[in-house]
Amino acid sequence: MILGLGNSKGGVGKSTIAANLVVxxxxxxxxxxxxxxxxxxxxxxxxxxxxxxxxxxxxxxxxEIDEAVEQLAQSGHHVVIDSPGRSGDELTALCLASDIVLIPMQTTEQDLLQTTDVLTLVRAFQRRMAGRPQAAIILNATRRRDIAARRFREGLLPLGVPVAKTQLRRLDDYRFSVSVMRDSELNRQGAADDIRTLVDELVMPHLNHQGVANEQ
Incomplete structure (x- = not known):
């Protein structure tokens, strides 16, 4: 499985998500x-x-990404790609290399506009490449009982890319730690639990389907 992350600039950034997914x-x-x-x-x-x-x-x-993916897949690794993922060339590289692309976005008007452009490109690749890469939006830096998140979720549905049920909340533990997965003290507010729920929802179905790393 080759998983790419792109688009997010703030909140629980894609680099933080990527690091926690790997761990x-x-x-x-x-x-x-x-x-x-x-x-x-x-x-x-x-x-x-x-x-x-x-x-x-x-x-x-x-x-370089293609070469690294091939080397890692041959050595039996699944791969998480942390891409800048904001310009056309960067997103093109991410779409070409990935089986699934996760697109974190905050519930702000700016992120909504930026994400719409990203999704347009992803959908174009899906039409040309028989549905590949699969994609999902992750609502990011949300709050408990976040009304804006519910509104954004409804507004994104017509764009044709699934929105994950799991939301990553705005928690300081993410800001100050490269990974929150192995320290129970960093999970007092549930930061690690949110990542685990995200893995169960979006990643494990691909791993269970493929069986081994990068199996087609």
Whole structure:
């Protein structure tokens, strides 16, 4: 399975989501590597400091991403790609490399406008590539009983990309930790539980369907 994240600038950022997904999937027994396509690979460097046994690679161009994906898949790894994912070229690279793209967005007008452009490109690729990559929107930095989140969820439905039931709440634990998955103190408000629920909803169905890393 090749999973890409793009679009989000704030809230629970895509880099934070990517790092936590890698840790959680590895801890569940699914060898998973991070490809950091951001300049200077900041998430990869932080993740290695957190746990030097994790597998990470930096790759900035489409060719480098393709090469890294192939190497990691051959070594039996699932792959999470943390892409800048804001320009056309970056999103094109993400769509071409990924089996599934997760698109975090905050419930703001600015994020709604930006996400609409991202979804238009994703849907164009799906039409050309027999439904690939699959995609899902993650409502991000929400609050308990968030009325805006409910309104945004309803407004996004006509765009044709599923909106995850799981929402990532605005919690400080994400801001100050590269991963919240292994420290119960960082889960007092449920930050790790939210990530685990997200994995169960969006990631595990792909892993259970594929059986092994990158199986077609």
């Amino acid at each position: 959680e999937l590895c801890d569940r027994g699914y060898p998973t590597a991070l490809i950091d396509a951001e300049k200077n690979s900041p998430t990869a460097r932080r993740l290695l400091k957190y746990d030097p046994t994790l597998v990470v690679k930096g790759a900035s161009s489409l060719e």
